[in-house]
Amino acid sequence: MSDEDAVEEAEELESLDEIETSAETPEADLLPRDREEDDYLQKARATFASNPFPVLLLSERMRIEFANEACERLFTDYYRLSGNLFSDAFGKALGAGVLHELYGSVHSREKGYSWKGLIRSKTRGSGTVLTKAYLFPLYSVGSRSPSNYIAFFDDVTTENKNLLRSVFLSLLEASKLKDNDTGKHIQRVNLYARRFAEILYDQFGYQSIDRDFIEDIGFLASMHDVGKIGTPDDILNKEGPLAEWEWSIMQEHTKNGAYILSTYPNPMAREIALNHHERWDGTGYPFKIENSMIPLSARIVSIADVYDALRMKRSYKEAFDHATAIENVKEWSGSHFDPALVDVFERIDGEFEKIYEENAD
Incomplete structure (x- = not known):
């Protein structure tokens, strides 16, 4: 037969x-x-x-x-x-x-x-x-x-997840060698993004957020800048503003990261790396996409990344306190960031401050 x-x-x-x-x-x-x-x-x-x-x-x-x-x-x-x-x-x-x-x-x-x-x-x-x-x-x-x-x-759920994560954790370690500022920063961005997703899970209009989304963004948010592995050290560590040609090279880290993560079976990894510098009003990079064209995962990580970057002392800036960082995020609502997400952020900003203080550099 x-x-x-x-x-x-x-x-x-x-x-x-x-x-x-x-x-x-x-x-x-x-x-x-x-x-x-x-x-x-x-x-x-x-x-x-x-x-x-x-x-x-x-x-x-x-x-x-x-x-x-x-x-x-x-x-x-x-x-x-x-x-x-x-x-x-x-x-x-x-x-x-x-x-x-x-x-x-x-x-x-x-x-x-x-x-x-x-x-x-x-x-x-x-x-x-x-x-x-x-x-x-x-x-x-x-x-x-x-x-x-x-x-x-x-x-084989845990076995499969651990195998995938072990590969990309090695990439994260490599990225730390390129950028000394990334150590605790990427851990905090993971925690911010996970907490953000947990809050949205119970809100109307965010049915796309499920338990997998929460678990995934809580790990993959840290991969947002992995493309900086391909960025020259003198640009990454330059004190003061970048020249126009240097800024063009810096922006390529989004595409580099998307390429590196293109083999990861979860598309969220690539989405975050490629789109976390896009802006709600379409003035971001690398492709100037706008509004809901930007994947939700990248919109969440964008707020988490910027808040933490404002709090940190960098080669080109002093650290901001929590209140100043919050005011900056609110000011950029509707331009840089999804305004609905900024509204949620304002309700839980105290949790962001706690995460920062408990995981300080």
Whole structure:
């Protein structure tokens, strides 16, 4: 049987299963089942009930018959498992193409009636969980085709996140060698941006901010100036104003940063590096985009970056106190910064001051 035939058969079985379920009567539950099959499933349940690894037992038609505690715990915020078809529970996360591939594989003798792949599950409130999934056939005594399936899940969310972050943390360390002012500055910008996002999460009009956004900006905000790795030292550390040609070179750090971060799987990294010097009125750089054309992540980081830069002593300026920095940010509302975000900033500016004082250079 070809993969295409297997997929068609799987879809027919799903439709049949749905029809049978809706047509069930009380008497249908009393129909005798094969005792060996019942014993077999009971043993499987008992074996995996307390297993620390998330496990599902599926019927021949891919209906979830059992989810152990570890599996329920892993997916509790994402899916309703027991009693659902596998496609109903995980179909949206997998997408139609992968789901068809999966059904083709588990009905294909050539592919060992098995499948493995990644499932990315996400909700606004709980963020993303990334799992490796492995589906294997189970056989009843004397059966040549699967009577059930078993699915194992491996949560690789933290492992994947740590691997990605370790690569880019090394870039941050390299950027510190180029600019001595960046040490605590980038840590504080992370903290400002994260707190900003946490406040916006509960506000109407910011549904795009979810738990992933909060976690991501709390790390990626620090990458905003990573492109300065390519900026000459004599320009970075020059005392006093830059000449016009020097300023042109300095502005290139936004494009350099976007290029460096272009391979990062989360587009927020590139968005922040490229756009954190754009201005609400379209007078920023590198592309003079304006208003909501500027990604929200970059608009947040722009305020956080400028506030902290005002507070710091630099080679070309003295440090400003909190009140003076606040007045500058307010003055630039509607020109440099998104005015709606400045309104939020004014409500939480005391938290910015606290972050600065607790993480001072």
